[in-house]
Amino acid sequence: MNAPLDLATTPGIAGNFGVVAGQEPVLTARNVSITYEVEPPVHAVRNVSLTLHRGEILGLAGESGCGKSTLAYGVNQLLKPPALMRSGDVIFHDQSGKDIDVVGLKGDALRAFRWDKISMVFQGAMNSLNPVITVRSQLFDVFTTHRPGMSKKEKEERSSELLRQVGVDPSRLDSFAHQLSGGMRQRVMIAMALALNPQVMIMDEPTTALDVVVQRGILRELMRLRETFGFAVIFITHDLPLLLEISDRIAVMLRGEIVELNTAANIYANPQHEYTQRLLGSFPSLTGDRGAFIRTGEAI
Amino acid sequence: MADEDIRESLIAVQATGAGTADAVAIDESTAVTAPDRASRFIRAVRFVRRSPKFALGAGIVLAIVLFAIFGPMLTQNPKFSGNEALQPPSTDHWLGTTGLGYDMLAQLAYGARGSLIIGVVVAAIAVSLSVLFGVVGGYLGGWTDEILSLITNIMLVIPGLPLIIVISGYMDGRTVWFVAFVLGLTAWAGSAVVLRLQARSLRNRDYVAAARVSGEKAFRIVFVEIMPNLLPLFAAQFLFAMVFAILGEAGLSYLGLGATGSITWGTILNDAQVGMALTRDAWWWFVPPGVLIALVGGGLSLINFSIDEIINPKLRAAPAAVKSVRKARKTVLKDDHAGTAGTTVKVDA
Amino acid sequence: MKNLEVKHVVKDFRLAGGRGKKFRAVDDVSFTLEPGKTIALVGESGSGKSTVARMIAKLEVPTSGDIMLDGKASATRGRALDSYRHDVQMVFQDPFASLNPFHTIRHHLERPLRLHGKAKTTAEVDEQVAHLLERVNLTPASTVALRRPHELSGGQRQRVAIARALAPGARFLIADEPVSMLDVSIRLSVLNLLARLQREDNLGVLYITHDLATARHFSDEIMVMFKGKVVERGPSDEVIMNPQHEYTKLLLSAAPNPENQGKLRAEVLAEMNLGEQASDRDRFGTRGM
Numbered sequence: 060m061n062a063p064l065d066l067a068t069t070p071g072i073a074g075n076f077g078v079v080a081g082q083e084p085v086l087t088a089r090n091v092s093i094t095y096e097v098e099p100p101v102h103a104v105r106n107v108s109l110t111l112h113r114g115e116i117l118g119l120a121g122e123s124g125c126g127k128s129t130l131a132y133g134v135n136q137l138l139k140p141p142a143l144m145r146s147g148d149v150i151f152h153d154q155s156g157k158d159i160d161v162v163g164l165k166g167d168a169l170r171a172f173r174w175d176k177i178s179m180v181f182q183g184a185m186n187s188l189n190p191v192i193t194v195r196s197q198l199f200d201v202f203t204t205h206r207p208g209m210s211k212k213e214k215e216e217r218s219s220e221l222l223r224q225v226g227v228d229p230s231r232l233d234s235f236a237h238q239l240s241g242g243m244r245q246r247v248m249i250a251m252a253l254a255l256n257p258q259v260m261i262m263d264e265p266t267t268a269l270d271v272v273v274q275r276g277i278l279r280e281l282m283r284l285r286e287t288f289g290f291a292v293i294f295i296t297h298d299l300p301l302l303l304e305i306s307d308r309i310a311v312m313l314r315g316e317i318v319e320l321n322t323a324a325n326i327y328a329n330p331q332h333e334y335t336q337r338l339l340g341s342f343p344s345l346t347g348d349r350g351a352f353i354r355t356g357e358a359i
Numbered sequence: 360m361a362d363e364d365i366r367e368s369l370i371a372v373q374a375t376g377a378g379t380a381d382a383v384a385i386d387e388s389t390a391v392t393a394p395d396r397a398s399r400f401i402r403a404v405r406f407v408r409r410s411p412k413f414a415l416g417a418g419i420v421l422a423i424v425l426f427a428i429f430g431p432m433l434t435q436n437p438k439f440s441g442n443e444a445l446q447p448p449s450t451d452h453w454l455g456t457t458g459l460g461y462d463m464l465a466q467l468a469y470g471a472r473g474s475l476i477i478g479v480v481v482a483a484i485a486v487s488l489s490v491l492f493g494v495v496g497g498y499l500g501g502w503t504d505e506i507l508s509l510i511t512n513i514m515l516v517i518p519g520l521p522l523i524i525v526i527s528g529y530m531d532g533r534t535v536w537f538v539a540f541v542l543g544l545t546a547w548a549g550s551a552v553v554l555r556l557q558a559r560s561l562r563n564r565d566y567v568a569a570a571r572v573s574g575e576k577a578f579r580i581v582f583v584e585i586m587p588n589l590l591p592l593f594a595a596q597f598l599f600a601m602v603f604a605i606l607g608e609a610g611l612s613y614l615g616l617g618a619t620g621s622i623t624w625g626t627i628l629n630d631a632q633v634g635m636a637l638t639r640d641a642w643w644w645f646v647p648p649g650v651l652i653a654l655v656g657g658g659l660s661l662i663n664f665s666i667d668e669i670i671n672p673k674l675r676a677a678p679a680a681v682k683s684v685r686k687a688r689k690t691v692l693k694d695d696h697a698g699t700a701g702t703t704v705k706v707d708a
Numbered sequence: 709m710k711n712l713e714v715k716h717v718v719k720d721f722r723l724a725g726g727r728g729k730k731f732r733a734v735d736d737v738s739f740t741l742e743p744g745k746t747i748a749l750v751g752e753s754g755s756g757k758s759t760v761a762r763m764i765a766k767l768e769v770p771t772s773g774d775i776m777l778d779g780k781a782s783a784t785r786g787r788a789l790d791s792y793r794h795d796v797q798m799v800f801q802d803p804f805a806s807l808n809p810f811h812t813i814r815h816h817l818e819r820p821l822r823l824h825g826k827a828k829t830t831a832e833v834d835e836q837v838a839h840l841l842e843r844v845n846l847t848p849a850s851t852v853a854l855r856r857p858h859e860l861s862g863g864q865r866q867r868v869a870i871a872r873a874l875a876p877g878a879r880f881l882i883a884d885e886p887v888s889m890l891d892v893s894i895r896l897s898v899l900n901l902l903a904r905l906q907r908e909d910n911l912g913v914l915y916i917t918h919d920l921a922t923a924r925h926f927s928d929e930i931m932v933m934f935k936g937k938v939v940e941r942g943p944s945d946e947v948i949m950n951p952q953h954e955y956t957k958l959l960l961s962a963a964p965n966p967e968n969q970g971k972l973r974a975e976v977l978a979e980m981n982l983g984e985q986a987s988d989r990d991r992f993g994t995r996g997m
Contacts, residue, residue, distance in 0.1 A: 096683040122891040140680035143687050270752035270918065275962035282976040297892050303966035305973070327966050341892045345921040345965055346948065565806035572765050573820040573872065574793045587810040 084152055085258050085291050086111040086134065086177070091147030093126070093133045093315075096140070103129040103142065105315040111259065116285065116292040118302030118323070120338065121312035127295050130312070131261045134293075135177050136161060136169055151176055154258060175205050178252035180245070182264040187248060188236035194222075194247055195232040201254045221250040224287075226280050242273035246280065253284065261293045266301075278305055300342050303327050311335045410668070416661025423655050427475050430468025437465040437622055448643055455643040457627075458634035466627050467647055473623035474605050474655075477539045481604030482597045484543025485550060489596065492547070493554030494589070498562050498581050504555075511551045519545035520610065527616040535618040538611065542604050550596040557592065561585050595666045598659045609652055624648040709779040712741040712764070712796060712880045712912060717773035719759050733759045735936035736773070741880055741912040746903075748915045748923035748944065750959070751933035757916050758801075760933075761884045764914065765798040777880075794824050797878035801885040803865035807857035814853040816872050817841070824876035840871040843908075844901060863894040867901065874905065880912045888918070899926050920963050924948045932956045 093104035103126040111117050121127040132138050134149045149161040153176065164172050181187045189197055198218040202209050209217070219229035225246040236244060245265055252260050262281075266274040282305065285292060296302060302309050302323065309326045311319040311334065319332040330336045431437075442460040446452055454463035496507035523541050527533060561567060562585070570584050605624075611617045612625025613632065627648045631637075636644035719734040734756040741747055751757040762768040764775060766782075766789060775782045777796065783789045800806035807816055817837045821827040827836045841849035844867040857865055866886060873881055883902065887895040899922060906913050917923050923930050923944065930947040932940040932955065940953040951957045 094687070096680070096687045100687075122893060140677070140684040143684045145687070271962040271964075272752065272958060279972065279976060282972055283980065286973075286976060286980060298964060299892070300966045301964035304964050304968050304971070323969055327969065337893055341896055342966075343896070343921045343925045344967075345924065345960070345963055346967070565800045565802055566808040568762075568765075568767055569798075569800055569806045569869070569872065570808075570819070571767060572793060572798050574790050574823040574876070575819060584808055584811075588808070 083113045084110045085113040086152070087148075087150045088130075088134050089148045089150075091130065091133055091149065092145045093129050093138065094143055094145050096143050103315050104133060107147075107312075107315070107317055109310060109317065109320075111291050111293060112307075113258070114285070114289045114291055115307040116294055116305055118306035118309040119293055119295045119312060120297065120299050120302050120309055122297050122338075125312045126315040127312045128263050131179075131263055131293055131295055134161065135173060135179060135261060136164065137173075137179070151259075171205065174201065174252075174257065175255045176257055177259040177261060178255065178257040180248050180252050180260065180262040180265045182267055188244060190236050193233055193235055194218075194239075198232070198251060198254060201251060205255055217254070221253055222247070224253065224284065225250045226276070241269055242277060245269065245277055249277070249281070249284070253288070256288065257290055259291045259293070261295070263295045264297075265294075267296060267298070274301075281305075299338050311338065410665045412661050412668075413665035416658045416663075416665065419654050419658030420662065423471060423651065423658070424475065426468060427471035431465070431472060434465035434468050435462050437461055437469045439465075445639065445641055445644075447641075454647055455641070457630060457644055458636070458639075458641070459630070463643055463647065466622060467624075467651065469622040470624045470627050470648060471651065473535065473618075473621050474608060474625070474652075477535060477542070477608045477623065478601040478605045478655075480536070480539040481543040481546055481607075482600035484540065485546040485600040485604075486593055486597050488543070488547035489550035489554050490586075490593075493551035494558045494581060494586065496551075497555035497558030498585060499577065500559075500562070508555060511548050511555070514545070514548035515552065517545070520607065523607070523611060524614065524616055527611060533616075533618050535621045538608060538618045539604070542607050542611075543600075546600050546603050546607075550600070553596075554589065554592065557589060558585060561588060591666055595663050598663045598666070602656050602659045605652065605655060609648075624652050710743055710879070711778065713774075713776040713779075714739050714741075714760070714764065715774045715776060717760070717763060717770045717775065719756070719763060719768060720771045732936050734763070734770075737933075737936075737938055738773075739931060739938075739941070741914055743879060743912045744906070744910045745929070746906065746913040746915055746927040748917060748927035748930045749933060750917060750920060750923050750930055752918055752959075754935075755933040756936040757933050758884055761798065761882045761914065761916050764796060764882050766792065766796075790823075794876050795878055796880045796882070797873035797876060798882040798884065799866070799869050799873050799886045802889045803862055803869050804857075804889065806869050807865055809857055811856070812853065813841075813855050813857070813860075813868050816868060817853075817875055820872060820875035826875065826877060836875075840875055841868075843874070843905065844868070844871045846871070862890045863898060866890060866898055870898075870902065870905070874909070878911070879909070880914070881906075882914045882916070884916045885918070886915075887922070895922070902926075920948060920959060932959065 088107065088109045091104055091107045091109075092102065095101040095103055105126075107130060109117075109130075119127045119131065129138070129142060132142070133144050133147075136149075138144060144162065147162070151159040151161050151172075153159055159172065159176070161172070188194075195215075195218060198221065199214050202214045202217065218232055222229045222231060227243055227246050227250065231239065231243070231247070236247075239247065248265070266277055269277070278301070281292070284290075294302065294306060299309075303326065304323075306323045308321065309319075309323050310317045311326070311332065313332075313334045319326065319330065319335045321331075326335060327339070330339055438461065440460040442452065442456045442462060444456060444460040445458050446456045448455045448463075452462050452464065454467065456462055457466065492507045492511050496504040496511075522545055526541050527538070530537065558581075567580060567584055570580050575584070608617060608623055609625035609628060612623055613628045615629055617623065617625050617629065625648075628645055631641070631645040631648075634641075634644070636642075715738050717734055717737050718732065720730040720732050723729040723731050737756075737760055739747060749757045749760060759768060763770050766784065769784055777792060782792045807813075814833075814837055817840055818827075818833050821833055821836050827833040837853050838849040841847070841852050846852045846864060846867050852860075852864075852868075857868075860868070870886075881902075886902065887898050890898060902913065902915075903926060905911065913927075915923065915927050920930075924947075925944075927944050930940075930942065930944045931938045932947065932953065934955045940947060940951065940956045947956065948960065951960055
């Protein structure tokens with residue numbers, strides 16, 4: 060918690076990108092294997108190990124079907140049948156110093172853990188927000204479930220504060236999901252994810268459906284919030300240029316395995332795995348030389 | 360909804376054909392490998408075979424249909440009144456005789472024929488009308504749609520059975536076809552509303568726009584591009600209309616407003632009521648037709664439920680998925696006990 | 709004068725609810741599409757770029773303005789429309805939605821072939837279908853033709869959609885975000901395929917996209933649309949490297965760029981040090997978008 064705040068007061072350190080202060084782990088996944096139990100079984104995640112450090116943004120890059128979302132859902136115990144985590148450990152290193160075995164959590168303990176320690180932001184905000192109740196009721200629900208002691212006034216204050224933090228006018232508390240634009244919905248989702256001050260936020264393609272300008276606003280907000288609150292982020296997307304811009308480290312997934320994991324700078328400057336190179340090559344440079352990307356019209 | 364479809368299909372790709380899907384994502388190999396020759400239809404048939412609901416429903420309906428086809432060939436004339444009246448079941452008359460001395464089994468067999476014919480005719484009329492008013496209106500939109508849906512809504516709010524009673528009351532000689540026509544006329548509106556909404560949603564699909572850009576005419580778009588995707592819905596509506604018709608006809612006949620001179624399960628019940636079967640303890644007179652009506656209704660509904668599961672895969676996929684995971688978890692636990700797991704290697708940098 | 713000319717096209721949509729309230733989706737857009745040339749129409753969702761595409765494809769009727777083919781005003785119905793469709797075809801954004809799940813690939817190609825008189829007998833259809841599939845690199849064509857859309861990957865489906873658009877022998881192709889729904893690693897190959905077909909058939913292509921980078925690399929000219937209007941146009945490199953309009957600059961600055969590694973974080977930190985709360989980056993009112 061302290062390290063990122065220190066960063067905030069020493070802007071010079073921002074140039075030292077990719078190196079995360081402390082390198083203290085907040086979430087460790089070891090040898091995670093997840094299978095879709097269908098005929099024949101599909102091994103969506105194969106023996107993946109991953110360490111998330113406190114306060115870092117870890118990009119999880121890959122294309123559809125590579126298992127990146129399955130992995131993220133798995134570490135938060137959100138898998139639905141027919142997906143099943145067949146093996147592996149997920150350890151959450153709480154700020155209090157206590158280690159929590161996430162895989163072993165069940166029932167109430169799991170419900171109390173989820174959202175409080177690890178929260179999620181999903182791609183389809185329209186589907187993730189309840190269409191028939193207001194933003195206020197949805198935020199209140201979070202507090203009622205996880206902070207039963209809070210008074211109504213406290214909830215109201217905290218909800219307004221959360222919306223302000225994500226750049227949405229608190230008057231929007233009375234709105235329903237359909238009254239909000241796509242970008243605002245996603246901001247509200249982030250506010251809900253922030254509600255309990257989680258130490259880890261998993262974001263599954265949070266900006267894929269949005270326009271670039273709106274996306275830029277949300278990314279900026281995310282960066283700011285990360286500096287303020289020091290949570291770690293697992294940012295899942297297929298948009299490698301975006302990850303290169305915002306992540307500290309990037310893991311590239313292919314066929315259920317992490318084929319390359321390195322700092323964003325290294326991935327960009329010196330990609331090792333052939334697939335990473337291929338992925339990088341799939342994004343023509345906006346302002347660079349036309350070089351290899353001039354339309355060739357060649358047979359592929 | 361569309362989003363969900365895509366998601367569903369993506370998950371399906373992940374879950375079912377991941378081998379090929381992966382290869383494609385990585386290498387987009389242009390050669391198509393691993394043929395999946397099973398068409399949609401064959402997969403539906405395969406599913407249906409495994410579904411106990413469908414098997415039971417189809418079994419019941421098939422048995423009754425066979426009874427309706429072959430029963431009348433094996434029994435005596437249902438209007439032969441030379442038998443002794445009101446006999447309980449015996450070896451001569453397996454289901455006894457009615458108050459007028461008719462053989463119950465013969466009555467029942469001819470009644471099955473009458474009831475099923477009415478069911479099929481009504482269902483055909485209802486589905487045709489709902490296609491006309493629903494699909495055509497939904498696709499064309501504009502004034503055509505306004506007028507067609509106005510008529511649909513009027514038909515929807517007119518209470519069906521009272522209307523039939525009123526119409527039937529005015530007609531003296533009522534043929535089976537007339538009754539079927541009246542029932543058909545009141546049975547389509549609900550289906551048309553559903554079809555109209557479906558057609559409106561399909562109309563905005565890109566493949567319909569693509570067909571228009573290709574130069575396809577509206578008529579062909581409705582019948583070749585849109586309708587096939589509604590087939591499961593038609594099947595469900597057909598069966599539903601059949602149940603409605605058989606029950607409706609039984610109700611009409613019981614009230615004495617059925618087809619004159621014909622035999623259906625409804626007319627048998629009407630005869631039983633007029634002949635005071637209940638007070639005379641002649642249970643064999645009214646129980647068999649009642650049971651058959653219930654059976655055919657139940658059987659058709661069971662088939663309908665299994666069609667629902669084809670239309671909406673979630674209804675069957677979720678329980679099946681839970682089951683497979685439970686099974687897999689057991690085997691994982693077994694492995695754990697055997698001590699194969701437990702080695703942890705930190706690969707991470 | 710062989711070209712497709714869009715002249716002062718306007719499209720108003722009536723808003724649901726409000727009586728007579730109108731929303732101007734496209735406001736006075738003009739451009740000329742020439743054989744062998746690609747124009748990229750760049751904009752965000754709601755900018756009206758897809759409406760322009762749908763008007764050219766005759767799926768929407770312009771409120772005012774003309775679409776001229778080879779100098780002649782185009783029809784909206786009847787036989788004249790058929791002959792317009794013969795020359796102007798469209799590739800849709802979502803290959804999962806633009807192919808009918810019920811029909812085989814062959815059906816999708818057979819219909820336009822027959823409708824536009826390219827093939828009459830079954831043997832002709834077979835031959836033409838195979839030829840089209842080979843042109844978009846879907847081989848073996850005889851196997852692919854018998855498949856249904858769900859058996860193909862997204863990229864393969866989009867190739868089928870491209871083949872379908874080529875089937876009538878089109879001279880102008882409207883490609884509405886043809887690769888945005890595809891996996892990133894295959895996008896360039898599909899765009900390159902389009903470029904090859906363009907060269908082979910001397911096609912005029914309108915490439916509609918929100919992606920400035922591919923717009924730059926795959927088109928000769930870029931038009932930037934914002935709220936129904938074309939706010940900037942010019943040769944692609946010129947628009948990207950030397951943008952004039954504020955909105956183009958905004959779009960360019962918002963596009964993810966690996967070169968800007970760490971820049972966003974540095975900016976945010978600097979801002980926080982200054983104690984700025986709400987930044988004034990909201991020049992176009994997009995904050996609420």
